[in-house]
Amino acid sequence: MAPSTSEAAAAAPAMNVFERYLTVWVLLCIVAGIALGQALPGIFQAIGRVEIARVNIPVGLLIWVMIIPMLLKIDFSALHQVRQHWKGIGVTLFVNWAVKPFSMALLGWIFIRHVFADALPAAQLDSYVAGLILLAAAPCTAMVFVWSRLTNGHPLFTLTQVALNDTIMVFAFAPIVALLLGLSSITVPWATLLTSVVLYLLVPVCIAQALRKLLLARDQATLDRVLAAVGPWSIGALLGTLVLLFAFQGQAILSQPLVIAMLAVPILLQVLFTSGLAYWLNWRLGESHSVACPSALIGASNFFELAVAAAISLFGFESGAALATVVGVLIEVPVMLMVVRVVNSSRPWYEARARRTGTGPG
Numbered sequence: 001m002a003p004s005t006s007e008a009a010a011a012a013p014a015m016n017v018f019e020r021y022l023t024v025w026v027l028l029c030i031v032a033g034i035a036l037g038q039a040l041p042g043i044f045q046a047i048g049r050v051e052i053a054r055v056n057i058p059v060g061l062l063i064w065v066m067i068i069p070m071l072l073k074i075d076f077s078a079l080h081q082v083r084q085h086w087k088g089i090g091v092t093l094f095v096n097w098a099v100k101p102f103s104m105a106l107l108g109w110i111f112i113r114h115v116f117a118d119a120l121p122a123a124q125l126d127s128y129v130a131g132l133i134l135l136a137a138a139p140c141t142a143m144v145f146v147w148s149r150l151t152n153g154h155p156l157f158t159l160t161q162v163a164l165n166d167t168i169m170v171f172a173f174a175p176i177v178a179l180l181l182g183l184s185s186i187t188v189p190w191a192t193l194l195t196s197v198v199l200y201l202l203v204p205v206c207i208a209q210a211l212r213k214l215l216l217a218r219d220q221a222t223l224d225r226v227l228a229a230v231g232p233w234s235i236g237a238l239l240g241t242l243v244l245l246f247a248f249q250g251q252a253i254l255s256q257p258l259v260i261a262m263l264a265v266p267i268l269l270q271v272l273f274t275s276g277l278a279y280w281l282n283w284r285l286g287e288s289h290s291v292a293c294p295s296a297l298i299g300a301s302n303f304f305e306l307a308v309a310a311a312i313s314l315f316g317f318e319s320g321a322a323l324a325t326v327v328g329v330l331i332e333v334p335v336m337l338m339v340v341r342v343v344n345s346s347r348p349w350y351e352a353r354a355r356r357t358g359t360g361p362g
Contacts, residue, residue, distance in 0.1 A: 022235075022333040026326075029239050033246025034253060044247045048317050056312060059244065063200055063309040064207075065237035069230040070141055070305070071166070071208035072215075072223075078160045079167065085157045088282055088291040092161045095278045095299040096139045097172060103273060104136030105129070105180045107266035116262045121252070124320035126186045131324025132266055133180045134310050137173055139165045140301035143332070144294060147301060150340045153294035161298055169303070170202055177310070192314055200309040238329070241308065245326055248317035263327040268335060275300035275339045279350075289350050293343050300339055304328045 037044055050057045108129040117125060140147075141162060148158040174197045215223040246253070253259065275296040282292035304325060311321040 020333070023330060025235070025239055026242060026330045029242035030246050030253070030330075033243040034250035036243065037247030037250040044244070047244065048248065056317070059241060059309070059312055059317075060199060062237040062241045062244075063305060064204055066234045066241070066305045067200065067204045068208045068211075069227070069234045071205055072212050072227055072230070073145065074141070074163055074166055074208070075159060075212075076163045076167065076209065078156070078163045085154070085160070085287065085291050087285040088157060088287045088295045089161055089164065091278050091281045091285065091287070092165070092295045092298060093168070095274055095281070095295075096165060097168065097176070099277065100139070100270070100274050100299055101133060101137045101176050101180055104132050104266065104270050105184060107269055108132040109184065111262070111266045116265075119256075120259060120262065121256065121320075124252075126184070127315055127320030128263060128324050129184050130181055130186050130315065131307075131311050131319075131321035132263075133184070134177060134307040134314075134321065135267070135302050135304060135325050135328045136270060137176050137180070138169065138303035138306045138310075140298050141166055141303045143301055143336070144298045147297040147336055147340055148294040150337075151293035151297070151343050152290060153297070154288070154290040157291050158294040158298075161294065165298065166205065169306075170197070170205065173197055173201065173306070193310070196310040196313045200306050200313075238305065242326060242329065245308070245312075245317060245322055249323050249326075252318070252323070259323070260327055260330065263324050264331050267328055267331060271300045271335050271339065275343075279343060283350055289343075289347050292350065296343060297336070297339065301332065301336055302328050304332065 047058055048056065112120065112125055112128045112132070120128065144162060145158060147153075148155070174193050178193060211226075212223065215226055278296040278299050279292050282295050287295070307325040307328065308322065311319065311325045315321040
């Protein structure tokens with residue numbers, strides 16, 4: 001008999017070499033992309049022109065290869081178990097959908113349009129803010145399993161909140177992005193935004209779930225073998241997309257090398273704020289540490305594959321929005337490992353305070 005959902009989730013592997021050193025691979029892609037873009041501009045310009053209805057075909061294929069293996073891990077049948085940890089789920093949903101996108105829009109307005117405005121190209125300010133909003137409106141889908149594992153997070157809760165977030169994302173991503181871009185006085189074509197959601201979220205979810213059902217019809221071991229085999233495809237496709245992006249962004253980065261550091265500031269503050277808020281709220285509501293950790297980590301991390309794809313579709317390869325989403329990829333692993341260390345080291349405090357005040361389980 002196949003393992004239960006909780007057993008399958010608990011068996012999720014820790015970080016592999018590509019995930020652990022993702023920042024290194026991204027840095028190498030920056031160098032390779034800039035070098036190739038400067039040496040072979042004609043080739044990359046030709047790639048940029050291969051599109052249908054503003055969707056770049058090479059990038060679209062790479063995004064599918066990135067996303068589908070990740071979505072294969074998601075078991076939407078876990079949704080009925082939401083009630084088992086409804087307080088933790090409530091915190092997750094509140095932070096991910098009522099706080100995170102709006103606080104990022106505020107941080108983008110503060111840092112991009114004011115603090116760093118004089119040091120950034122004026123023509124790209126709106127685009128940078130848009131990229132940050134796209135990043136914040138897409139909660140983590142795949143890497144949260146890794147972060148949860150590193151904090152001894154509750155595997156069933158982790159799986160349930162990811163399945164619920166992905167379901168909500170199908171319906172809420174486009175309206176929230178459109179609302180915040182509108183509030184930021186950034187014009188975005190609704191048709192293109194909806195096309196991005198359908199192509200880069202709804203269709204991959206359907207394909208992944210159909211494949212998952214076929215594989216599970218054999219047994220859990222078959223699914224596990226396929227997941228292990230296709231896992232590296234996601235990283236390879238991500239790195240290929242980054243090389244293309246930096247080939248187009250090379251000149252802008254060479255002319256203003258500090259732009260990446262300036263874009264990283266609001267992203268870093270966002271991670272610290274959302275993870276800290278979710279962690280504290282779970283403590284106040286009496287949830288266990290094993291629930292508080294994945295609840296805090298899913299909001300701090302991002303589904304950056306979707307954000308990158310949407311930024312390219314909406315604003316193009318050479319846009320500040322595309323660059324802003326890629327900065328999220330660049331700092332993802334080191335920042336999230338820092339958050340993991342904080343929640344692990346604070347576990348004695350979390351549990352002792354909960355017992356002493358009667359706000360949590362003993």
